Amino acid sequence: MAGLFQDDLHNDFGSWPLAYIPFGGADFGEIQAVATAVADGDNDAFYSAWVAAGDRLTGEADASLSRGHSGSARSLYLRASAFYASSFHPLYGAPVDARIPAVYSKQIATFEKGLLLGPHPATPIAIPFGDTTLPGYFIPAEGFESEIRPLVILNGGYDSTVTDLYFLSAVAASRRGYHTLLFDGPGQGAMLYERGVPLRPDWEVVIRAIVDFVETLPIVDASRIALYGASLGGYLAPRGASGEARIAALIADPGTWGIADGFRPIAMRMFNLKAQDVADMGKLDSALIAKMEAFIRGNAQLNWKVVQRGFWTHGVDNLKDFLASAELFTMSGRAERIACPTLIAMAENDTLAAGATAFYEALTCPKTLIRFTAVEGADGHCEMRNRSIFNLRAFDWLDEKFAV
Structure with a gap:
């Protein structure tokens, strides 16, 4: 399917805000205008076009606020944050491009300005975590802002930020009467961009700290805490729930068994290997890993996913160490x-959902598998072209589990 952006990698990221349209994160014409501005330009052009659009929206928000239109200013600041958030992903990698923390600062500033406006402001929170804190946001349920309600913890993946989580599902959850909590864990958002903290596989440690924190919030029903993970969060959230009994419901979109599993078929095809030969990708022969790395670096999208994002996020600088790290991210022995009742989402043409059925079958808890299809326009990764239908079905399921 032809995309709005000419470059495939640009289209991967530039199409994200399409998912946010029903939830106030963008409008189609604005995204199309950015694509037109980028044209056949490089990553610098992509970055500049999104930032320019974000700056324009921020200027409009400032002007609206100065005239007393706080509702319009709120919408414009939040929209600007989504545009800033769309700008920097192609720049991923170590050493860190200085533009990433710079524009992320703009993103968070506008996000927080938007959240602070309105009759029931949402404010930043700091979640105690070892000798530091995890940054996050508590978003109250619409119409129930000061009432005790169930909570949905929204868990991002490799490269989503709190702004993305807000528009992906927090707005929809709030409209359905759920309080929500957004956070950056190790290897995510501010923890990676500003503090350089890498991803970790034992996500149950992260979720335990978050549940400890939310149990102190007087308007959270601690008996009805749900955990939802998107993208790599489809591994992180289940891993978290596997070690935290206070999670009362789990949603994984898509259900993801582990990271290394995605590389095993590639190695088997490339080198005519058997399953037992790739049981531990970190122990592959160095010559084979060198050939695999050359293949990865020769494909722009794979290079971004593995070298730019993977190496940086995992805190490594070579494929062998990355694959060894990836092997630690597994639900083996954990599923x-x-x-708790668990919903596994599986989009038809999402390659990362390939193992969702096997994951579902391995679960011994009460479980539901929901498939999303091309006929519905919801067949891509995380149903990004039809988030409305995902949120409707996911929160219908959660309503039933929590008797909302």
Whole structure:
């Protein structure tokens, strides 16, 4: 399917805000205008076009606020944050491009300005985590801002930010009467961009700290805490729930068994290997890894996913160490520990959802598998071209589990 952006990698990221249209994060014409401005330009052009659009929206928000139109200013600031958030992903990698923390600062500033406006402001929170804190946001349920309500913890993946989570599902959850909590864990958002903290596989440690924190919030029903993970969050959230019994419901979109599993078929095809030969990708022969790395670096999208994003996020600088790290991110020996009702989402043409059925079958808890299809326009990764239908079905399921 032809995309708005001429470059495939640009289209991967530039199409994200399409998912946010029903939730106030963008409008189609604005995204199309950015694509036109980028044209056949490089990553610098992509970055500049999104930032220019974000700056324009921020200027409009400032002007609206100065005239007393706080509702319009709120919408414009939040929209600007989504545009800033769309600008920097092609620049990923170590050493860190200085433009990433710079524009991320703009993104968070406008996001927080937007959240602070309105009759029931949402403010930043700091979640105690070891000798530091995790940055996050508590978004109250619409119409129930000061009432005790169930909570949905929204868990991002490799490269989503709190702004993305807000428009992906927080707005929809709030409209349905759920309080929501957004956060950056190790290897995500501010933890990576500003503090250089890499991703970690034992996500149950992260979720335990978050649940400890939310149990102190007087308007959270601690008996009805749901955990939802998007993209790599489809691994992180289940891993978290496998070690945290206070999670009362789990949603994984898509259900993801582990990171290394995606590389095993590639190695088997490339080198005519058997399954037992790739049981531990970090122990592959160095010559084979060198050939695999050359293949990855020769494909712009794979190079971004593995070299630019993967190396940086995992805190490594070579493919062998990345694959060894990836092997630690697995639900093997953990899936059977999940006790709460679990929803596994599986989009038809999402390559990262290839193992969702097997994951579902391995679960021993009460479970539901929901498929999303091309006929519905919801077949891509995280149903990004039809987030409305995902949120409707996911929160219908959660309503039933929590008797909302």
